[in-house]
Amino acid sequence: MRRLFLELYYKLIFSSTPITSFSLFLLYIVVTPLMLGFEKDFLCHFHLGLIWISLLFSFLSAPFFRNEKEDGTLELYYLSTYCLPKILLLQLVGHWVIQISCVFCGFPMLQLLYQFGRSGMDWLNILLGSLVLTLLCGIHSCLALGITSSSGWNSLQNLTTLPTLLPLTVFCTSIETEWFHVLLLIGYFFLFVSLFPILVSISLQD
């Protein structure tokens, strides 16, 4: 039963995770040095900031749970034995695993252009920060579920998401020089984890 669950879970997550996000990420990290003229010192010093901008733009394009809303799956999840927030969190984690795997597939490009990976903190930065980013996008997707038009979906989600991503961006891009930002990042993560069940419940009401 567990094996069957994992098989179906993998099928579900893999089929619904937009691979275009990874393409966007690759595009951003390649184009940015071209725009900056391959300033090596600048890229090495500010690589986390540039990488995080690329991650933000690529993750923001992922409309989490939209398909589930449109095809009626959310309603069945709501009535199932498991509580809805747990199911959606499980999906978010699955999305995150696939997304971050794709990002790390681009490691040679990151190393070549940005000197990424000189310290273990870079990896921790990407891992933890992208998890928070995925959770934030998932939360704002839940809040946007009530919007019926696709254009409204995109504009509202971005408008509400970007302000909450600002602390995340600051923490992640300055984590090398401000080590206590790791703690702030962890605290920020748990803040939104605690809010997640409440927001999910609100978003499902007619």
Added chain:
Amino acid sequence: MSIRRPQIPRLLLQNVSCMRNAQQILRHVNVSLHDGGALVLTGTNGSGKSTFLRMLAGFSKPSAGEILWNGHDITQSGIFQQYKLQLNWISLKDAIKERFTVLDNVQWFELLENKIGKAQPALELMGLGRLVKEKSRMLSMGQRKRLQLARLLAIDRPIWLLDEPSVALDDEGVRLLEYIIAEHRKKGGIVIVATHLPIDIEDAMILRLPPRFPRKMTLIDMLDRADIS
């Protein structure tokens, strides 16, 4: 001589009203259902049939009145968590994953109930046995509806809320639907169906919902009317 206490209805709606977007969709609905009972909702488009079902499913709350399950108000959180586990839900949204196989689409929701083993027989009963390994995007509209009904059978909960369950079904499919409803009721299950198309349900109560009431006037409406005059 002992006096028997009247049996509490499994589901009881008392003076239930529902508003949505400043419009009165339902007004003063009173229904009681016991085990094995069936309720058929009829009415014109926009009369509130789907809203009625969604309210029973907990997706929205009544603006007035009470919905009681075993005598307890389902709008209370603790009661609702127990009540929702009694519900099976079919709507016009089929919740079918295109990249899943036909069997996967039933098993996934079966697993969410910590159950396994009823998917295959349910699909065979609904005439989809030969398609279990096919991708569900290959299914026709009628086959998708049969898949929904197979999921209904596999999960097997006492209270069925069915919104237009016979849409896209052929004659054989409708007869099959009538059969599974009858069998469900024999086991004490409750069925509440919203439908435009005729479904033969023995001894079912019929609730005809009136056309939608005009929405109440808002301040903007009054100001607009004042400008016109």
